[in-house]
Amino acid sequence: MERQVLFFTLFVVAPAVGHVSYSIPEEMVKGSVVGNIARDLGLDVNRLKSGKARIFTSDSSEYIELSRERGVLLVNERIDREALCRQTTPCALHLQIILENPMELFRITVEISDINDNSPTFKSTEFRISESAVIGAKFVLERAMDLDVGVNGLQGYSLKPTDNFNLKLQNQKDGSKKVEMVLQKHLDRETKDHISLILTATDGGEPRLSGTMRVDISVLDANDNAPVFTQEEYKVTVKENVPKGTIMCTVNAVDADEGSNGNVLYSITNTLDDVPNVFQVSEESGVVSLIGYLDFEKTQIYEIHVQASDDGGLTDSCKIIVEVTDTNDNAPSINIMSKTNSVSEDSKPGTVVTIFNVQDPDSGENGKVACEIEEQIPFFIKATSKNFFSLVTDSELDRERASEYNITVSCSDEGVPSLSSSVTLTLQISDVNDNAPVFERSSYEAYIVENNTPGLSIFTVKATDADWNQNARVSYILEDSSINGVPVSSYVSVSADSGVIHAVRSFDYEQIKDFQFHVKAQDGGSPPLSSNVTVKILIQDQNDNPPQVLYPVQTGGSVVAEMVPRSAEVGYLVTKVVAVDVDSGQNAWLSYKLQKATDRALFEVGLQNGEIRTIRQVTDKDAVKQRLTVIVEDNGQPSRSATVIVNVAVADSFPEVLSEFTDSTHDKEYNDNLTFYLVLALAVVSFLFITCLVVIISVKIYRWRQSRILYHSSLPIIPYYPPRYSDTLGTGTLQHVYNYEVCRTTDSRKSDCKFGRAASQNVLVMDPSSTGTMQRMQGEKSILDEPDSPLESAPPTHANSLAH
Incomplete structure (x- = not known):
């Protein structure tokens, strides 16, 4: 160790x-x-x-x-x-x-x-040698096999004893040694018919290892000619895909002897390799054929040793070199060494996703491999080193366009025909928050009817986010703003999850007709992304306001009468009922109907304009006092109405009218102060409608029953309607400034707006508490003709239109 x-x-x-x-x-x-x-x-x-x-x-x-x-x-x-x-x-x-x-x-x-761990090995062999063998006859011995290489491989041979034979080593072109036994002394079968020799092979390792083989020699009777091959070496080139039975070559040896001593048999002497399993030689013909399969990737060269021997035991040998050439019979093999299952969509181009190795055991062009991706996707294959490739991103990724890729990598060699292999890789694209919520519309309009219940659902805004999971979770937020100085949150609220817009309060069309605000949609990413949309709410009118009668003014005590002379013709304009409705649309379309009258055959009311006219000639038989009840209805569903009482005096002189109305008023109980209120009302009306002409009437209290002051006027009194007309019922529907169009006319069939003319009508004002005194207002000039008249200073507008 x-x-x-x-x-x-x-x-x-x-x-x-x-x-x-x-x-x-x-x-x-x-x-x-x-x-x-x-x-x-x-x-x-x-x-x-x-x-x-x-x-x-x-x-x-x-x-x-x-x-x-x-x-x-x-x-x-x-x-x-x-x-x-x-x-x-x-x-x-x-x-x-x-x-x-x-x-x-x-x-x-x-x-x-290499270490010297293998000894040279032999296989025992036998020779049959004729006693007639000549001095110098050579007999080929089997070579020893040593699996070690280099200095540890086979180095030399020795043969003992050396009485009859010497050992001869002959160097081959491939570096190996051909071992021959050379006869140096004649054999004598009669003296010794069997000889045993020991052949020893040694290697050059430390320590040296050796192997021995016993060579048994049977001495035969005279056979003095050995077979001789026509060539010592054969070379064959064959493709690796040739089928079994293919003939490699034919060897030939010649023996000069005759008879059985000249009969040559062939055999393969390879023993320690795969040659006998791949090739065979015909004993008699010397045809070498393929009995196995060739594989260039395993073995490129085979060395076949063929021996020819005759019946006398004489032999010769030759060598066949079989060179196997490559064919493209192996497809590339793809081995995934490392891969990523998912990659973020914000990964930079060039990010490595997978590393794989491709092996093709073929050689030359058959073993050169190129890889590519079949689809048009943002990835490409980069060669990192020999047979190693990387799959990298080619451009920016977008999960919203493709959340998953099935990447098919195909590798093919350059053989003819080309062979290829492929593998499919599944890659998930993970999401980043790169998309803001988008509303379905650029702006929204919603309608709600006034007088709604607080908490009512008005409308739903909807936004979508192309991202995924938490990045696509949209919340809705009401943007801070104000409407007429009031926070928008006092009007509406937005559900954060659903985008439903609810009314916080009950709306009044007469106060506000529409308003707008902004809703923000925000996703759940980090950082969050958002977008805004404008929502406009339009309040729809309900018929929740009855018509308001502006003229004639209904007073609590005094009686106002319109005077019609008995000489009045058919169609004579008695007066005009003026009313307004603060609602809008058809809810403010007014119609006038005569509900009750002292004599229905004498008067009629214009359905659209409210004008009271005579429908026949006035006669002496007609009662002086005429009481008309006019109902004003709007066009809403359901409709609302108001009623006004118009008193008409049919007479040619004031005393006649006075006596009639005085008698009727004596039956009523009025307060003593009513006279003061009547004078005050007349003074206010005169002040507003007559410029530069003020008539002050002074009546002493002790003579008031005897004094009568009459004012002759060629025009009926046209009331002045103040610009701030408010609902007397206290409903709160007219809390702002409203302008109403009041058109003065003597005859609507001639003109919508007309200045006064002489002696067309008379307006009588009777004090119910008086004993017969009547006040008459007279003017030589219409107050509407005055340049400083407030009604003339502004352009007329429609009677039912409202403006803040």
């Missing part, structure tokens, strides 16, 4: 970059150290552990093992150089050490040196 260690230390080769060579003797015991691979490769022992270092060999042999803890290579099992390499020199094991994270590959060569 000490001798082997010294031999080992002499043959350690200094490591090259990525490649280390060692030399060890054969027959080392299991566990012997081959070399410190960590030191020679410049690696740390911890790197061997973390990289899961392992040995890869193309022939799957396990002669050498790696100790990661010690960082050394050890002999795993006994190595017999002769069984491993036979006569091939040098004999070496080619290993690869593979590391992961990152992947690294190192080539290791372990040369197996």
Whole structure:
């Protein structure tokens, strides 16, 4: 064992970059150290552990093992150089050490040196030699076989005793020796018919080993001519795929003797190799044919020794060299040495995914291998060293386009025809958060009817994320903003998981008609990605407001009457009912109907414009006092309505009207202060509608029943509607400023807006608490004609349109 260690230390080769060579003797015991691979490769022992270092060999042999803890290579099992390499020199094991994270590959060569562990061997042989053999006759002896090589191989022969024969060694072209026994003294069968010799073969090892063979010689009767081959050596070249029975060649030997002494028989003398199992020779014809299979990858050259012998025991020999040529009969073999099952989609181009080795035992062009990927995918194959390839990424990956790849790697040689092998690798692409959520629309509009229940679901926004798992989990967030100074969260809320938008409060169309806000969709990645969308909520109107009558004004105490002269023609415009509805659309379309009247045959109400007109000629028989009840309805579902009472006086003179209305009012109980309120109301109306003309009426309290002040006016009183008209019922539907269009006209059939004309109508205001005194307002000029009139200073708008 000490001798082997010294031999080992002499043959350690200094490591090259990525490649280390060692030399060890054969027959080392299991566990012997081959070399410190960590030191020679410049690696740390911890790197061997973390990289899961392992040995890869193309022939799957396990002669050498790696100790990661010690960082050394050890002999795993006994190595017999002769069984491993036979006569091939040098004999070496080619290993690869593979590391992961990152992947690294190192080539290791372990040369197996020969030790003198095999003695030369023979097979006993017999000769039949005629006593007539001439001096100098040669007899070929079987060569000894020594499985060792080099100096440990066969070195010399010796023959004892040497009374009749000497040993002659003849060098061959291949370096071997042809052993011949030469007759140096005539044989005499009568004296000695059997001779035994000992042939000894020795090698050159330390210590020297030898083998012996006994040569038995039977002395025959005279046969003085030995067979002679026509040529000493034959050469045959044959392809490895030739079938059994193929004739290699025909050998021929000639014997000058006649009869049975000239009958030549042929035989193959190889005994210690596979030649007798692969070839045969016909004893009589000398035809050498194939009885087995040839394999270039196992044996490239066969040496066949053929002997020719006659019946007299004389022999001659020749050699047949059979050279086997390669054919492309082996497809490449793909061996996966290391692979990654998944790779992140943000991996950079050039990332190594798999390392594999390709072996093709054929030679020349038949053994040259090229690998490629059949599909058009973002990967390519890179050759790293001889027969080693890496599968690497070619471009950036996108899991959203392809989450998995089935990569088919095909390797083919350059033989004719070419042979190929393929393997399919499955690679998962792991996700990174590189896609923000995307809404299904660029913006959303949703409708909700006013007076809704708080918490009502309005609409659902939906966003999708092309990423996977947590990176694709979308949450919805209401962006901070304000609507008319109020946080948007006071109006709506958004479900974080479903994107459902709920109303937080009950909406009032009359207060707000629409509003918009932003919703953010955010994924669950790290860091998270998000996108925004605009949502617009439109409030739809309900018919929740009844019409409001603006004119005639319904007072609590005094009676306002429209005066119609008895001479009025058919179609005479008595007055016009003016109403508004703060709702919108068809909910604000108003229609006017005469619900009740003292004489329904005398008056009619315009369905759309609310104008009260006569429908026949007024006669003397018509009552002076006419009471009309007009109902104003909107077009909502269900519709809402308001009722207004219009008093009409049919008379040509005021005393007639006064007496009629005074009598009726005496039946009622009014407060004594009603007169004051009536005068105040008239003063306010006069102040708003008449510019530059103010009439102050002073009436002494002790003479008020006797005084009558009449004001003649050619126009009916057109009430002034203040710009801030608010709901008197306190429902809160008109909390903002609203403008209403009020068009003054004497006849809607002629004009929508018309200034006053002389003596068309009279408006009577009666104090129910008076005893007969009537106040009449008269003006020579219409207040609407005044330049400072507030109704003239702004352009008219539609009576039912609302503006904030």
